[in-house]
Amino acid sequence: MALHYVDPAAGGDNDGSSWINAWTNIQSAFDDCVAGDICYCRGTQTFADATQIDIDTNSGTNAEGHIKFIGCNASGNVDGTRFVLDVNSKDCHGLVLANGVDMVWLENIEVKNCGGTVKDGFTKTDTGSSQGCVFINCSSHNNSRYGFGGAGYISQDFYIRCTAYLNSAGFSSAGTRLIFCSSHDNTGIGISFSSGLIYGCIVYGNGDDGIYSNLSNVILNTVIDSNTDNGIELVSGTSLFPALILGCRITNHSGAGDIGLNAASENLITGWCYFEDNDGDNIQNATLHTQIQVNGSNTNMEDLANTNEGYVSKTDGSEDYTTAYTDAGDPDLRRTAITIPVV
Amino acid sequence: MQNYCYKKGVLPSVSNGAVLDRYNLEQLNPHTKIFEGVTGLVFRNCRLINCDLPADAVKESCTNYHVERCYHLHPDDGLTPEVDNCPHVVEVDTITIDGQVVDTVYHRQDKVVA
Numbered sequence: 493m494a495l496h497y498v499d500p501a502a503g504g505d506n507d508g509s510s511w512i513n514a515w516t517n518i519q520s521a522f523d524d525c526v527a528g529d530i531c532y533c534r535g536t537q538t539f540a541d542a543t544q545i546d547i548d549t550n551s552g553t554n555a556e557g558h559i560k561f562i563g564c565n566a567s568g569n570v571d572g573t574r575f576v577l578d579v580n581s582k583d584c585h586g587l588v589l590a591n592g593v594d595m596v597w598l599e600n601i602e603v604k605n606c607g608g609t610v611k612d613g614f615t616k617t618d619t620g621s622s623q624g625c626v627f628i629n630c631s632s633h634n635n636s637r638y639g640f641g642g643a644g645y646i647s648q649d650f651y652i653r654c655t656a657y658l659n660s661a662g663f664s665s666a667g668t669r670l671i672f673c674s675s676h677d678n679t680g681i682g683i684s685f686s687s688g689l690i691y692g693c694i695v696y697g698n699g700d701d702g703i704y705s706n707l708s709n710v711i712l713n714t715v716i717d718s719n720t721d722n723g724i725e726l727v728s729g730t731s732l733f734p735a736l737i738l739g740c741r742i743t744n745h746s747g748a749g750d751i752g753l754n755a756a757s758e759n760l761i762t763g764w765c766y767f768e769d770n771d772g773d774n775i776q777n778a779t780l781h782t783q784i785q786v787n788g789s790n791t792n793m794e795d796l797a798n799t800n801e802g803y804v805s806k807t808d809g810s811e812d813y814t815t816a817y818t819d820a821g822d823p824d825l826r827r828t829a830i831t832i833p834v835v
Numbered sequence: 836m837q838n839y840c841y842k843k844g845v846l847p848s849v850s851n852g853a854v855l856d857r858y859n860l861e862q863l864n865p866h867t868k869i870f871e872g873v874t875g876l877v878f879r880n881c882r883l884i885n886c887d888l889p890a891d892a893v894k895e896s897c898t899n900y901h902v903e904r905c906y907h908l909h910p911d912d913g914l915t916p917e918v919d920n921c922p923h924v925v926e927v928d929t930i931t932i933d934g935q936v937v938d939t940v941y942h943r944q945d946k947v948v949a
Contacts, residue, residue: 581900583947609902609945634882634898658859658882658898677838679861679882699842699859720842747844 496525498533511568522547527556533575534564542582552595563600574602583608585615589622599628606635612642625649635659690714694803701725708733711740715802718744722751726758734759741802745770755781763791851875862886865901865948903946
C-alpha cells in the first residue's frame with residue numbers, strides 16, 4: 493500500500509510522492525494508483541479543454557482493498573472538504589468509470605459545470621458494471637445531464653452521503669445503493685434507478701418525478717417532497733419482483749394532477765409511509781398494491797395535517813435530517829435522524 | 836437554493852439588487868429573457884441554461900449557455916412538434932430486408948447554440 497498526493501497548485505517534481513511533489517492532474521493518480529493505495533487530493537482542478545478524467549486503468553482487489561481517492565482540506569487533513577473538479581463548461585463528462593473497473597473508492601470529491609447537452613458529473617463509459625465502487629460525500633452539480641450516471645449507468649456500487657443538484661437530472665443508476673444521499677432542484681428527475689436500494693435519502697424540489705423506479709426497488713425511510721411530477725413513479729417490470737416502500741414521507745406534489753405514489757399497476761408493497769398534500773392523489777393506479785397492516789390497521793398514514801416537510805429548510809442551504817420526533821404517533825417517525833449534505 | 840426551472844412554472848419575484856444563490860432558472864427555449872427591467876442582480880452558482888439576463892446582471896460560477904431542445908427527446912415539455920428527420924438528428928440507422936427499408940431509427944441530440 494502506498495500513499496499518493498494530488499494538488500493542482502503543487503510545484504516540485506509532480507510525481508505524486510508528497511504534497512510538495514504532488515501530481516497536478518488527478519488523471520495521473522487514476523492511471524498510477526493500484527489496489528490498496530490511498531491518494532489524497534486537495535484544491536481545485538479546472539479543465540482547460542474538453543478532456544474528461546478517465547478511471548480506466550486499475551481496479552481494487554479483495555486481497556489488497558479498494559484504490560482510494562480522498563479529498564482533503566488545504567492542510568491535507570480529511571475533514572469533509574472536497575477536492576473539486578471544475579469542468580469549466582467544457583463539453584465533456586467529469587469523471588468517467590470504465591466498464592470493468594472495480595473497487596474504486598471516491599471520497600470527498602466534487603464535480604461541477606460539465607457543459608454541452610449530455611455530459612455527466614460522474615458516469616460510466618457504457619452499460620455493464622463497475623462493481624464494488626464506493627462514493628462517499630461526493631457532490632455533482634450544474635452539469636448538463638446527470639449528476640451521477642448517464643448513458644452508462646453506474647451500477648452495483650454504493651453512494652453514501654452524496655448529493656446531486658442543479659443538474660438536468662440527479663442520479664441514474666442500476667443495482668445501486670443510495671444511502672443518506674440528497675437529490676434536489678434538478679431540472680428533471682431526482683433519482684432514476686432499478687434493482688437498487690434507497691435508504692434515508694432526501695429527494696425534493698426536482699422538476700420531474702422525485703424517484704422514477706424501475707424493477708424491484710426498495711425505498712426505505714426517505715423523504716420525497718415538492719417534486720413537480722410524481723413523488724415516486726413505478727414503471728414496468730416489477731410484477732415478479734415487487735417494489736417495497738417502507739417508512740417514507742411523500743408530500744407536497746402539488747402540480748396539477750401530481751401524485752404522491754404512482755403505482756402504475758405494478759406489484760407494490762408499502763407500509764409505515766406518510767402522505768400529505770399530493771394534489772392528484774396520495775396513491776394512484778394501485779391495483780396490485782398491498783399495504784402492510786398490523787392488527788388489522790393500515791400502517792400507512794395520510795393527510796393528518798402534519799406540515800413538517802421532513803427536513804429543515806429548502807431555501808438557505810441548511811437542510812438537514814435531524815429534527816426529533818415528538819411522540820410515537822407523529823409521522824416524523826418516518827425518517828432517521830442523520831445529517832445529509834445538500835451542497 | 837430554489838428550483839424555478841421551466842418545469843416548475845413561474846419565476847420568482849425579485850427586487851433590484853437581489854443576490855440569487857444556487858437557483859435553478861433553466862428555461863425551455865434558447866435566449867429566454869428573465870427578470871427584464873430588474874437591475875443590479877447577482878447570480879451565484881445558478882443554473883441559467885437558455886436564460887438571457889438583464890444587461891447589468893453579474894454572474895459568479897453559473898451555468899449559462901443555450902440549448903435548442905428536440906421535440907422527440909422532450910415530448911412532454913411543450914415544444915413545437917417536429918418531423919421525424921428533424922434538425923436534431925445526428926445519425927440514422929435503416930433496417931433493410933430483401934432490399935426494402937422496413938424501419939428507420941433516428942438518433943437525436945439537443946444542440947448547443949450560440
